[in-house]
Amino acid sequence: MARDYYEILGVSRSADKEEIKHAYRRLARKYHPDVNKETGAEERFKEINRAYEVLSEPEMRARYDRFGEAGVAAGAGAAGFQDFGDIGGFADIFESFFSGFGGVGAQGGTRRRSGPVRGDDLRLDLKLDFREAVFGGEKEIRISHLETCEVCSGSGAKPGTRPRTCTTCSGSGQVRRVTRTPFGSFTQVSTCPTCNGTGQMIEDKCEACDGKGARQVTKKLKITIPAGVDNGTRLRISGEGDAGDRNGPPGDLYVYIFVNEDAEFRRDGINVLSEIKLSYLQAILGSRIEVNTVDGPTELIVPAGTQPNTVMTLENHGVPRLGNPVSRGDHLITISIDIPTRITPEERELLEKLAKIRGDRTGKGGIEGFLGNLFHK
Numbered sequence: 001m002a003r004d005y006y007e008i009l010g011v012s013r014s015a016d017k018e019e020i021k022h023a024y025r026r027l028a029r030k031y032h033p034d035v036n037k038e039t040g041a042e043e044r045f046k047e048i049n050r051a052y053e054v055l056s057e058p059e060m061r062a063r064y065d066r067f068g069e070a071g072v073a074a075g076a077g078a079a080g081f082q083d084f085g086d087i088g089g090f091a092d093i094f095e096s097f098f099s100g101f102g103g104v105g106a107q108g109g110t111r112r113r114s115g116p117v118r119g120d121d122l123r124l125d126l127k128l129d130f131r132e133a134v135f136g137g138e139k140e141i142r143i144s145h146l147e148t149c150e151v152c153s154g155s156g157a158k159p160g161t162r163p164r165t166c167t168t169c170s171g172s173g174q175v176r177r178v179t180r181t182p183f184g185s186f187t188q189v190s191t192c193p194t195c196n197g198t199g200q201m202i203e204d205k206c207e208a209c210d211g212k213g214a215r216q217v218t219k220k221l222k223i224t225i226p227a228g229v230d231n232g233t234r235l236r237i238s239g240e241g242d243a244g245d246r247n248g249p250p251g252d253l254y255v256y257i258f259v260n261e262d263a264e265f266r267r268d269g270i271n272v273l274s275e276i277k278l279s280y281l282q283a284i285l286g287s288r289i290e291v292n293t294v295d296g297p298t299e300l301i302v303p304a305g306t307q308p309n310t311v312m313t314l315e316n317h318g319v320p321r322l323g324n325p326v327s328r329g330d331h332l333i334t335i336s337i338d339i340p341t342r343i344t345p346e347e348r349e350l351l352e353k354l355a356k357i358r359g360d361r362t363g364k365g366g367i368e369g370f371l372g373n374l375f376h377k
Helices: 006-009 017-031 041-055 058-071 090-101 108-112 131-134 279-287 346-358 367-376
Strands: 122-127 137-148 174-181 184-191 214-225 234-237 253-261 266-267 273-279 287-293 298-303 310-316 324-328 331-338
Touching: 006 017, 041 058, 058 273, 122 137, 122 367, 131 137, 131 253, 137 253, 184 287, 214 234, 273 279, 273 287, 279 287, 279 331, 279 346
Parallel strands: 122 253, 273 331
Antiparallel strands: 137 214, 174 184, 234 253, 266 273, 287 298, 310 331
């Protein structure tokens, strides 16, 4: 009588998929024929593989739990059905049709799995000051990524040695399981659990990378920030992602831009926004004042009688358009009026004379009424 599959893997009947997978890998490493030369190791290894084959597949595991070995033995279909081996030809046709797509046949999937694999893309979040985002420029960043090991040239094997073909999948990187159903026999293909789909096993690992074929490296990069970037802008740095498996091309590095808030300026698309406060006399009489822009101090002419919340425009002092730095937005300046809460006796006397000239009624300390009429008349 065949041994209990749970007992073979040393797990309980309530074990989840990860526990079963972990137990299988541990035992497979221990009893693999290339590692364990003891008598009976090969048979034990076959038992372990069979147990994992059944318990790792939910439907097969359910049949095994209900019917035991009879429920998953070759020729046993769904419970209650007879053997449909006489229509096995359909499986051959099915397999041939899909083999070119790598879904079921071994050949198509094998070629792709054993070839170079592109490395993963990486993401880096970069914070910029307001003016750095407006005008761009060079920026030094520090990244950590996988680079192909120079000692083993990415093979993972110790110099002077070579990886061996995996004995579990014969180098295909895949294991196949035939399932018989009332509709015919279907071949299921999954990643080989021994070599994780590489098709190769490394006996003498490269000491520099511990057999991984790549090493984690931290380095500095100088990148160019284009003028006009904003929150959420994504920059692609080609070839600075993780190294690919089996000498595959590296992935890319994506730099996501985040712009720090500025104490003086805000941004609306390609326009820059700011506010300035004028005295009531500057607003009444008009003035020439110096204002700050992203380009530095600039003179602004305020016409006489300027009202509160007036928006004045400085053309071409905004943000360069991303991808077309010659085209720039404007700087929009909102005017606010500073009405004093305290004035000197001399100022009050002059303001009261002005109010009489204008015919404005003022109360005791009525400067507020006068100025209110002046700006909202």
